[in-house]
Each structure stands twice: as C-alpha cells, then as structure tokens.
Amino acid sequence: MHIPNRKELRRILSEERALYLGRRGRYQEILRFLKAHPDYYSWKYARRMRITCFYYGKRKNNPYYALMYLLSSRRMNMLGRKLGIEAGENVFDEGLVIYHTQGIVINGNARVGKNCRLYGNNCIGNDGIHAACPIIGDGVRICVGAKVIGDVHIANHVVVAAGAVVVKSCDVEHAVLAGIPAKVIAIEEQSKRFLD
Structure with a gap:
C-alpha cells in the first residue's frame, strides 16, 4: 500500500x-x-x-x-x-481489522486488499519451496486458524473458514472455502453485504 x-x-x-x-x-x-x-x-x-x-x-x-x-x-x-x-508494513490495504493478535504471520511479499478481517492464528505466506506469495482481494475474512499458502489468488469477499488451508486459487467471489486443502463449499449470500 x-x-x-x-x-x-x-x-x-x-x-x-x-x-x-x-x-x-x-x-x-x-x-x-x-x-x-x-x-x-x-x-x-x-x-x-x-x-x-x-x-x-x-x-x-x-x-x-x-x-x-x-x-x-x-x-x-x-x-x-x-x-x-509478524507482518510487513506494505501488505494490507486500508480497512484491516485484527480481532485476535496471537499467532499471525504474514509474509512481506503477500498483498491483501481493502477491508480484510483476521481472526487470529493466521498465516499468509509462501509454500517454503517457491518465493511467490498470496494475492488476496477486498473484503476477505480469514477465520481462526486459517492459512493461505503459496502462489494463490483469492477473489473479493471470500470467507476462509476456521482451520482451512488454502493452497489453490479461488476466483469465485463470495465463496466460502473450507477444509484441508480448502475448496469451495458454498457461496455466501450474507457476505455480499459484508463491507459493500
């Protein structure tokens, strides 16, 4: 930013x-x-x-x-x-809210859009093999224990569910990602109103 x-x-x-x-x-x-x-x-x-x-x-x-x-x-x-x-100063666009601070590790090369919400114990970084880091859209909520790893792109207004590990890109706006590895389990209608 x-x-x-x-x-x-x-x-x-x-x-x-x-x-x-x-x-x-x-x-x-x-x-x-x-x-x-x-x-x-x-x-x-x-x-x-x-x-x-x-x-x-x-x-x-x-x-x-x-x-x-x-x-x-x-x-x-x-x-x-x-x-x-642990985070770089230029990672997040405006509107960031950190609800719980413990265990947050964000690679300085990651890019996160406006109005991101972090719920604690999150990791956004490379996969340990390649240097590429996630690029995350606007209005994304990353719930407790969720991780976004590697050269992935996350669309706007996506919810990464608690404990999910995202290792593949998601181009579906308003999607809910869950599981290990994470996949789209729903399209959240309520998230369409989140920070619009």
Whole structure:
C-alpha cells in the first residue's frame, strides 16, 4: 500500500481507529486502555503499521524519512513480537481489522486488499519451496486458524473458514472455502453485504 501524503495517512488512521475503537472517540480509547483491552493493542499495531508504511514510501527521497522509517519499523516489530504478529508494513490495504493478535504471520511479499478481517492464528505466506506469495482481494475474512499458502489468488469477499488451508486459487467471489486443502463449499449470500 502506498500512502502518498500526511493527509491521506490521517484519513486512513481516522477510519481504521473507528473500526477498532468505535466512533465514540477518545472516551472509548481511554476506557480500552485502562482495561488493557485487546482492541486497543490491535489498534496500536495497525496505527504503527500505517505510519511505518508512510515513511517506507518516502525513505528514498530524504534521509530524515529513511531514519524515521527505521525507527517506526523497529517500534512496529517490537510491538508485533509482544502481540504475536509478524507482518510487513506494505501488505494490507486500508480497512484491516485484527480481532485476535496471537499467532499471525504474514509474509512481506503477500498483498491483501481493502477491508480484510483476521481472526487470529493466521498465516499468509509462501509454500517454503517457491518465493511467490498470496494475492488476496477486498473484503476477505480469514477465520481462526486459517492459512493461505503459496502462489494463490483469492477473489473479493471470500470467507476462509476456521482451520482451512488454502493452497489453490479461488476466483469465485463470495465463496466460502473450507477444509484441508480448502475448496469451495458454498457461496455466501450474507457476505455480499459484508463491507459493500
């Protein structure tokens, strides 16, 4: 994802903050901080990822941005280690929501579209033989324990069911993928309304 300027960065941060903390503003953020709520820490990670992505795009033009990229990347990775998240800063398009943080491993070469939902214990990466990584469309939900592995393409608004292991591409929008290896088991009508 490329974030061209600070105005766009602020817009993305504002929209994603509402996804994690609700639209009640500072009250929700303080309350969730005091409770050490998982949503607060997921939001902190997503925020740091977007800031790091912004600096990443500018790092070659200015030594200041290169330094800020290194510092921000370090903060993102340190927080990720505490939360159990390993991901590149440029993988996800806007609208990402991480519901449960533990056990998330995302290869930095994978590409994931807008409004992705991760439910925890997920892996999106290469197959260990070839370097190619998944390309995932918009509005995809990757449920608990689901994995997407290898040079695969996933269409928009697909649901990868809990525990599924996707090793083949799915070009069917609104499909539900389940099993090991995953295959289409249904076309979900309800998902057509998800984030449209």
